[in-house]
Structure formats: structure tokens, C-alpha cells
Amino acid sequence: MDTASVKIQNTESREALEEKVAKLTAEVKQMRNDRELLLRNAAKNRIFLDISKELASSLDPNVILRKAFQQFGSLIEFATISVLLYDELEETYRLIVQPDAPITEQFQLVLKNEICDLFEDYPADPPFEGLDIAEIFSLMPYRPEAAKVSEYRHVLHLPIILAKNVRGLIHLTRLGNLPFTPQDLDITSEFTGIFVISIKNALIHKKTEKLAFTDALTELFNHRYFQDALKHEFLRTKRYTKSLSLMILDIDFFKKFNDTYGHQTGDKVLQHVSKIFKKSVRDHIDTVARYGGEEFAVILPETTLEGAAAFAERIRKSVESCQPDFVETENKITVSIGLASTSMTDCETYSELIEAADRALYRAKRAGRNRVEEYRETAVSKADS
Structure with missing residues (x-):
């Protein structure tokens, strides 16, 4: 075998070896990525399990949301989080959580009736297609200062669905140049699914409790x-x-x-x-x-x-x-x-x-x-x- 043939074979062997090494390296990298993903999912699932346990310990809608948001912050980075939720007892949308609001008003703000009209006009699937979220939040009785609003560069919102009807909205904001990702959307969607059931049960309990202690004719306490x-x-x-x-x-x-x-x-x-x-x-x-x-x-x-x-x-x-x-x-x-x-x-x-x-x-x-x-x-x- 001449020298040229040996060189060709060595080159082919080297290329094959390099290809195998590259393939193994990619597989190892993929395994590491898969492992990291599994670890992240395991951590996420543990947090969701903790959230579920926390939510099951209360039938107060405000307590449920406060507890949930405390742990939700470990899953996704956000500057502010707000929830609009339909209050069946008052027949209007209520601002349940708005961290920027004064604490005395935080759980007592009732939204203007125009918001109800906006929600009624848009289907749940696809969620809020064509709905101007800025218009909704412009109707709030309380809003952060204008200087703060301009800093909220990224917004993520998801509908709260109860019995196939839109009954609220989750609104997240984020500062800086880090936009929300599809993964953030998935996590928020999972989070929403967990506490919507708890919120629904809490509202049913609240309504039942009110009926038990309310005089039907006057709507005063009995x-x-x-x-x-x-x-x-x-x-x-x-x-x-x-x-x-x-x-x-x-x-x-x-x-x-x-x-x-x-x-x-x-x-x-x-x-x-x-x-x-x-x-x-x-x-x-x-x-x-x-x-x-x-x-x-x-x-x-x-x-x-x-x-x-x-x-x-x-x-x-x-x-x-x-x-x-x-x-x-x-x-x-x-x-x-x-x-x-x-x-x-x-x-x-x-x-x-x-x-x-x-x-x-x-x-x-x-x-x-x-x-x-x-x-x-x-x-x-x-x-x-």
C-alpha cells in the first residue's frame, strides 16, 4: 500500500472518529440538557405541589391568591402581578391582587362596569383575541404612577376560565430587556390551572356561606x-x-x-x-x-x-x-x-x-x-x- 493510500485511510479514520466524538459530545450535551430539564421540571412540580397544598388549606379567595403568588415568584421572574376576577356575589370584576396598590385598598378595589362589557364581547378560545389589555387596565380605579408604567417593558396575560367562560385575567409585567418566553407562558398557564379550581371552590363556599347567613328578603345578615x-x-x-x-x-x-x-x-x-x-x-x-x-x-x-x-x-x-x-x-x-x-x-x-x-x-x-x-x-x- 502506497503512502498516499495510507494518508487517505488515516484521514477517513480521523474524520470518522471526529464524527463519532462529535456525536457522543452532542449526545452527552443532550443528556445534560435533558437532565437539567428533568431537574427543573421536578423542582417546578414540587413547587406546584406546595402551591396545591397551600391552596387546599384555605377557602378565602384573597388568602389563596396571596399564598399562590408568594411561591409563583420562584418559578417565573416578574415585576408585578395582577388578577381580575369575576365576583358572582357583586356581579362585577374585582381587582383581587395589585401589589402596587396601597395595602388598605389592595383587596377592596371594584373595577368599573365598563370592564364587564369588554369581557363579554370576547371569546375564551382563542383567549382575548383582539382585546386591548391596555384598555382594561386603563379602566382600573387605581393605577401605578405613570413613571412606573413606562418601565414595564414586557407584558404577559392569560384568561381565567371557569366553566368554559372567561371569568378573569392574569396580568404580569417585567422590567428591562428580558421578554417573556413560551416557557413562561406554559408555567403561567399551569399555575392558572391549579388555582382556578381552588378559587372556584372558594367562591362557591363564600356564596353558600353568605346564603346561610343572609336574610333572603332584605339581603341583610340573619x-x-x-x-x-x-x-x-x-x-x-x-x-x-x-x-x-x-x-x-x-x-x-x-x-x-x-x-x-x-x-x-x-x-x-x-x-x-x-x-x-x-x-x-x-x-x-x-x-x-x-x-x-x-x-x-x-x-x-x-x-x-x-x-x-x-x-x-x-x-x-x-x-x-x-x-x-x-x-x-x-x-x-x-x-x-x-x-x-x-x-x-x-x-x-x-x-x-x-x-x-x-x-x-x-x-x-x-x-x-x-x-x-x-x-x-x-x-x-x-x-x-
């Missing part, structure tokens, strides 16, 4: 809820030595409305007075309940007898001045109110506080109705003025 709430507030008042006042209200001559106009009008009277209550009380502080029949009760935490008396007088005047058109002038709706407060009684139990307010209400009726009566050692009346 007697059962009132008893539990008053007991809780009474114990808290005793523990922290604060004032607690209770107001029991009775619609004057209510039987007359039923006898004169029928029971349907009587129901309207109850609803009319209930609406005045709802507009007058402090949200998330006072508790308004239908006590029974034509009687209502209001729990006023951290309120002295004097403060409760001023509030009761405003209620009395509002009822007297705001007459509905379904009753005649000579049959005006008025109310009698009895007040009791821990600041003026030595009640040992919440039942004694109810009894004291009942006694004051009885005095108001005997004194001519359409008045406020306070329970003290010596009864003090606030006559009709």
Missing part, C-alpha cells in the same frame, strides 16, 4: 349571624376594654302596611328600610341584621352610647324623610329605636346587652314611637324633633 357576631364583638370588647353599642329598631305600625296594602307592600317596606341601613353604616365595621319580623339590629363596635345615639337619630330622620312612592302620605314609614351600650351598662353577657336594648325599644314605643330611647340607669329619651 338572626343567626347576628347572634354569633354580637357574641364575638362582646368578648372582644371585654378583652380590650372598648365600647360596644347595640341598636334594635322596629318599624312603627308595620301590621298596618300589611293589612292596608297587602304583604307584598309590607315586604317592600322592609326592603326600603334595609336600603337606608346599608347606606348609613360603616362598611366592614358595623353589622346590620334582620332581627326578626319587622325588627332590625345594628352592632356598633368601638362606639359609645352618645355616638350610637347620634347615629340612631340620623337613621330615624332618614327613614322619616325618605318616603317611598308606594305608600300614601298619611301612612308614613317611621321607626322606633332602642339603644344599649357597654359604656353605660354593666352587662356580663351579650344577651344582657340585647335585653337592655329591647327595654329601651319598649320605652320608645310606649313614649309614642318614631323616637330613639337609650338604656341608662335612668332612661334618657331623644324625642322626635
